[in-house]
Amino acid sequence: MGLLNSIKPTFMKERNRTDASHFSHMFNFRKIWKTAVFLTAVSAILPLAVITAIDYNLTQKSAESEVIVRTSRIVSNTKRSIAFFLSVRQAALDYIVHDNSPEQIVDHQRLTTILRNLKSSFGGVSDISVIDRKGRQIAYIGEYDLEGKNYSGQKWFNEVLERGIYISDVFLGFRNLPHLVIAVKYTIPNGLFYILRASVDTAQFTDLLSNLEMVEKSDAFIINQEGTLQTPSRHYGRVLEKISLDIPAYADETEVAQRIDIDGNGLIIGYAYIHNTPFILMIIKHKEELMRPWRKTRVQMLGFLTVGVVFILITITGFATYMVNNMYYADQKRLMALHQMEYSNKLASIGRLAAGVAHEINNPLAIINEKAGYIKDLFTYKNVYNNDPKLIDCVNSILSSVERGGRITHRLLGFARHMDAKIEQINLKDVIGDVLGFLAKEAEYRSIEIRLDLSDKITPFETDRGKLQQILLNLVNNAFAAVQDGGKIEISASPEGMDHISIICADQGCGISAENLKHVFEPFFSTRTNVGGTGLGLSITYGLVHELGGTIDVKSEAGKGTRFTVRLPLKMKKEEEMNARPISRR
Amino acid sequence: MRVLLVDDEQELVSTLAERLAFREIEAEWTTSGHDALQLLSDKPFDIAVIDVKMPVISGFELKRKMQTLRPELKYIFLTGHGSQQDYITGQSEAGTDYYLIKPVDIDTLIQKMNEVLKQ
Numbered sequence: 001m002g003l004l005n006s007i008k009p010t011f012m013k014e015r016n017r018t019d020a021s022h023f024s025h026m027f028n029f030r031k032i033w034k035t036a037v038f039l040t041a042v043s044a045i046l047p048l049a050v051i052t053a054i055d056y057n058l059t060q061k062s063a064e065s066e067v068i069v070r071t072s073r074i075v076s077n078t079k080r081s082i083a084f085f086l087s088v089r090q091a092a093l094d095y096i097v098h099d100n101s102p103e104q105i106v107d108h109q110r111l112t113t114i115l116r117n118l119k120s121s122f123g124g125v126s127d128i129s130v131i132d133r134k135g136r137q138i139a140y141i142g143e144y145d146l147e148g149k150n151y152s153g154q155k156w157f158n159e160v161l162e163r164g165i166y167i168s169d170v171f172l173g174f175r176n177l178p179h180l181v182i183a184v185k186y187t188i189p190n191g192l193f194y195i196l197r198a199s200v201d202t203a204q205f206t207d208l209l210s211n212l213e214m215v216e217k218s219d220a221f222i223i224n225q226e227g228t229l230q231t232p233s234r235h236y237g238r239v240l241e242k243i244s245l246d247i248p249a250y251a252d253e254t255e256v257a258q259r260i261d262i263d264g265n266g267l268i269i270g271y272a273y274i275h276n277t278p279f280i281l282m283i284i285k286h287k288e289e290l291m292r293p294w295r296k297t298r299v300q301m302l303g304f305l306t307v308g309v310v311f312i313l314i315t316i317t318g319f320a321t322y323m324v325n326n327m328y329y330a331d332q333k334r335l336m337a338l339h340q341m342e343y344s345n346k347l348a349s350i351g352r353l354a355a356g357v358a359h360e361i362n363n364p365l366a367i368i369n370e371k372a373g374y375i376k377d378l379f380t381y382k383n384v385y386n387n388d389p390k391l392i393d394c395v396n397s398i399l400s401s402v403e404r405g406g407r408i409t410h411r412l413l414g415f416a417r418h419m420d421a422k423i424e425q426i427n428l429k430d431v432i433g434d435v436l437g438f439l440a441k442e443a444e445y446r447s448i449e450i451r452l453d454l455s456d457k458i459t460p461f462e463t464d465r466g467k468l469q470q471i472l473l474n475l476v477n478n479a480f481a482a483v484q485d486g487g488k489i490e491i492s493a494s495p496e497g498m499d500h501i502s503i504i505c506a507d508q509g510c511g512i513s514a515e516n517l518k519h520v521f522e523p524f525f526s527t528r529t530n531v532g533g534t535g536l537g538l539s540i541t542y543g544l545v546h547e548l549g550g551t552i553d554v555k556s557e558a559g560k561g562t563r564f565t566v567r568l569p570l571k572m573k574k575e576e577e578m579n580a581r582p583i584s585r586r
Numbered sequence: 587m588r589v590l591l592v593d594d595e596q597e598l599v600s601t602l603a604e605r606l607a608f609r610e611i612e613a614e615w616t617t618s619g620h621d622a623l624q625l626l627s628d629k630p631f632d633i634a635v636i637d638v639k640m641p642v643i644s645g646f647e648l649k650r651k652m653q654t655l656r657p658e659l660k661y662i663f664l665t666g667h668g669s670q671q672d673y674i675t676g677q678s679e680a681g682t683d684y685y686l687i688k689p690v691d692i693d694t695l696i697q698k699m700n701e702v703l704k705q
Contacts, residue, residue, distance in 0.1 A: 359639075362666035362688040363595055369689035370601040381608040406689045 009321050011328035029328050036320040044312045052305045056298065063294035064287075067268060068256045071285060074212065075270035076254045078220065079281050081208055083274050086167060089122060089182055089200055097186035097196045105196065106130050106139040115141045124201035126179060131157070131195040142199070144174050160185050160195055167277045170202050170230040170239065178202045178230075178239045202239075206231045217286040223247070224278045236284075245269070248280065258287070340543055358409035365405050372398040407437075423572055425460045426468065428493055428501070435472045439480065446485040453492035461501060461570040467544045468568075474541045475505040475564050482509025482562060499570050500550075506563040512556040520554060548572065587703065588630065591615040592622040592648065593637035593664065602635075605692055611699075619643030619651075626655050633699055638665040660702045662695070664688055 011029035096114055097105065104110050111128060118125040127142025135152025151157045160166035160183045168181040183197040209220045209231055221233040227247045229237050236243040248257065254272040261267050266287035273280055376395045379388075436443075436450060443450055472491075479489045489507045496502040512520060521542040545552040550568035589606060591613055593599040599615040606613040614629070616622045619642055622634070634652060638645040649661055662684045684702055686695065 359666035363598070366664075366666075366688035366690070367595060367598045367601070369691075370598050370605065373692055374601045374605050377605050377608045402689055403691075406687075410687060 009325045009328075011325055029324055029331075032327070033320055033324040036324065037317055040316045040320065041313060044316065045309055048305065048308055048312070052301065056301060059297060059301070060294065063291060063297075067285070067287070067290040071268055071270040071283060072254050072256045075256070075272050075281060075283050078209065078212060078283070079254065079272040079274055082205065082222070082279065082281060083277075085204065085208065086182070086274070086277060089125075089198070090165060090167070090184065092118060092122065093182060093184045093196050093198055097184060097194075102188055102192075102194060105194070108139060108141065111139055111141045118198065124204050126175065126199045126201060128196070128198045131183075131197055133193055138194075156181070156183065157195075165276065169224045169228070169278050172240070173199070180230075202231060212283070215285075215289050217289055219284045220282070222274075222279045222281050225280065230279060245282075245284075248282070336539065336543060340540060361405065361409050365402055365409070368398065369402045369406075372402065423462055423464055425462055426465045427460050428458055428503070429454055431465060431468055432472060432491060432493075435469055435476060438473065439476060442480065446480075446487075448480065448483060448485070449488045451488065451490045453490065455492075455494035457495050458493055458501060459495075459570075461568075462572055463548055463568060464572075467548055471541050471544050471548075471566060472503070472505070474537045475566070478537060478564075479505055479507035479509065479562070482511070483507050484509070495570075496567060501568050501570060503566045503568070504563060505566075506561065508561040511558040511560050511562055512554075513558045517554065517556055521552075587611050587699065588632050589613040589699065590622060590625060590631040590634045592619065592634065592640070592645075593617065594640045595637070602692070606696075609692075609696065611696070619648040622648060623651055623655065626652055626659070631656070631659060632703060633660045633662065635662045635664060635695070635699070638663050660699075660705070662686065662698055662702060664690060 011033070100110065100114075105114075111130070115125065115128045118128065127140065127144075127146075129137050129140040129142070129146065131151055132138045135150050135154075135157050137147055137149045137151065140147040140149075156166050156168055164185045166181070166183040168183075170178045170180050173179060179199050179201050181197060181199055183195050185193055185195050187193040205222065209222070212220050214220060214234075217235070219234045219236060221236065221243075222230040223243055224230055225247065227242050227245075229239050229241050229243060232239050233243070236245065244262070245259070248255065248269065248271045250273055251271075252273070254270065256268060256270045259267045259269055268285045268287050268290060270283040270285075271280055372395050376392070376399070379392060379395075432452065432454070436452075439450075442448075476489070476491070483489060487508055489505070491503070491505050493501060493503045520538050522539060542552055545566055545568070548568055549572055550566060552564060552566050554562065554564050556562040589611055591599045591603055591606075592615070593602075594617050596617050599617060603613040603615040614625060614631075616625055619640060622636075625631075626634075634649075636645040636648055640648070643651070645663055645665075652659055652661075664686055666688050684698060686698065
């Protein structure tokens with residue numbers, strides 16, 4: 001809290017002064033600061049946030065698009081490889097039927113040579129057979145004795161008759177190994193035909209797919225149009241098992257689609273129907289994995305945004321605090337000037353009023369004075385009147401009352417006369433006497449003892465009498481407010497060094513707490529607002545002392561009393577004389 | 587010593603004249619500037635005690651007119667003291683010592699009259 005308080009700008013610590021002045025409502029610096037910070041922050045951060053959001057979206061879309069394009073490219077390339085694999089074998093069979101006569105091709109020796117050549121050229125060909133137009137297998141070279149087997153009722157036989165070529169789904173067969181069958185039809189010029197049929201292992205298929213670089217959760221496999229796996233899959237089952245995914249809709253070209261699997265993971269599914277085969281190539285990738293590089297960029301982007309926002313906020317807060325604090329200080333100075341002017345005008349008005357009242361009272365007083373004097377003269381100069389001591393006492397009493405009234409009006413006039421700035425030689429004792437004269441009756445009624453201790457070494461010194469009167473009047477008034485009835489006030493003065501005088505006004509009143517002591521010279525600070533305090537007296541006193549080129553300090557302890565020390569120069573400097581002139585005359 | 591008292595407050599000026607008479611000072615009084623100028627042209631006076639604020643002719647204006655009639659005449663001003671300007675003008679016209687604020691003790695007034703006559 002201590003550190004926080006020490007860095008807290010002054011305007012933040014400002015007390016509520018709404019009850020102290022009609023100027024105060026004009027400036028709520030905390031609100032100004034909050035508005036400045038909010039508006040500047042919004043105008044700086046909003047565009048940054050919008051740009052970042054747009055960039056975020058674009059980068060995300062670009063990353064997704066790149067993933068889709070890359071997947072599509074892999075699917076297309078793999079599809080071409082598989083199509084090529086099948087078409088090469090199909091072309092080889094086509095070549096064989098064209099290169100051999102019907103007699104040669106059913107020759108077992110020749111067929112054995114052909115099978116051996118196919119195995120050595122392509123590998124993976126396990127058997128080869130020739131089927132006549134009735135569907136009877138008339139020649140067979142392979143591991144099993146399948147010669148004479150009739151395929152006429154089978155679906156594939158009809159298909160090959162119709163299309164001239166047939167590529168089967170993968171199946172296990174007698175060897176219990178996944179393989180497929182490629183069959184080509186050859187029509188002899190005499191209108192007859194026969195079919196050359198070969199079994200091809202799918203191990204090469206599987207190798208082709210497993211050579212693709214797949215990250216952990218990705219998968220590549222081939223299914224048939226019923227959704228049965230034709231090659232093994234990492235995550236969706238073994239060969240000839242059904243996959244759990246929907247079969248993608250037919251498309252001529254490679255397609256990439258996005259799906260959500262049953263675990264809620266986003267999938268990117270690239271697929272292609274391989275023409276003239278029952279196969280669909282599928283490459284499945286987990287979106288999360290593919291977007292991992294983008295997520296790194298996203299973290300960097302958000303990090304940059306956060307650092308940017310923090311930097312902007314710190315800069316804005318610092319700048320707003322600096323500006324508002326400067327405004328606050330400028331306003332404080334302006335307010336002080338306004339209040340001094342207001343105070344001076346008030347005093348000047350009081351002075352004018354006092355002068356008017358004094359003038360009007362002085363004339364009747366003078367008449368009373370002359371008439372009473374005349375009565376006294378009659379007793380003194382004429383023997384015709386009896387010398388009545390009671391009557392003389394009455395006359396003397398009238399004369400002393402007139403004198404007292406005269407003293408009061410003279411003092412009022414003196415006070416009014418010093419409203420205007422005038423640097424003159426003054427006698428401190430006289431000034432203090434004038435000030436105390438105003439408060440003598442109150443001191444008497446409240447039994448307040450005022451002790452004066454003025455050093456004999458004090459010589460007349462140069463200052464503004466009116467301002468010094470105001471300073472002393474304010475301090476003594478403050479002391480009167482602080483002490484209880486029957487209390488004590490001490491006013492002392494002594495030279496300080498060669499060129500200063502120090503005046504002390506001490507009371508044994510209620511004192512000021514340490515917390516309040518820090519604010520006593522601030523305008524509008526008052527602990528007596530509920531009993532008519534304006535919080536201006538001491539701040540004006542502070543200003544006046546400074547105008548006279550002096551200093552003022554205060555020591556106080558709650559419950560024990562307060563002591564103000566005013567230190568004034570014995571001779572005012574030129575610039576202080578200028579400052580001492582009232583604001584209204586500048 | 588012959589004194590001319592001029593003040594628009596008749597009660598004040600007449601009583602003051604009688605009190606001066608008790609002290610064997612010859613004093614005549616009037617409540618207007620015009621009458622004062624008339625008296626001055628008719629009789630010789632050593633000193634004039636004049637109120638600053640009077641109707642028609644102010645104290646300072648009266649002084650200037652009297653000076654043309656009797657250049658040797660001395661002056662003392664009395665005032666209830668109005669404005670700051672009165673004070674400054676009074677001081678420059680009469681000098682600090684001869685600008686007295688009402689009510690004035692009669693002995694002080696006589697003392698000031700003696701002083702001004704000695705100048």
